[in-house]
Amino acid sequence: MSLPALKDFRGEQIDMTCSRCDRHGVYDRKALVKKFGSHTEFVELRRIMAIGCDRRGTDECEARFPCLLAANILIEGAR
Numbered sequence: 757m758s759l760p761a762l763k764d765f766r767g768e769q770i771d772m773t774c775s776r777c778d779r780h781g782v783y784d785r786k787a788l789v790k791k792f793g794s795h796t797e798f799v800e801l802r803r804i805m806a807i808g809c810d811r812r813g814t815d816e817c818e819a820r821f822p823c824l825l826a827a828n829i830l831i832e833g834a835r
């Protein structure tokens with residue numbers, strides 16, 4: 757089973773928030789598809805988006821996509 761990618765989300769906008777680093781952003785899905793490709797997985801996207809996070813790449817960073825939770829799309833499968 758592959759991880760959810762941009763193509764799996766149908767909303768117009770994708771929001772990302774990190775409560776730990778106090779960041780919040782709203783992105784246009786079409787723009788992201790154009791930039792990264794529709795097959796880009798959200799875990800990958802999160803890594804890209806969290807670049808501005810003070811604690812990116814650590815367990816301290818909690819960057820996530822509320823819009824995906826609302827759509828019941830879980831981006832992290834079993835590890």
Ligand SMILES: [Zn+2]
Pocket residue numbers: 774776777778779806809810811812816817818819
């Ligand atoms: Zn963060």
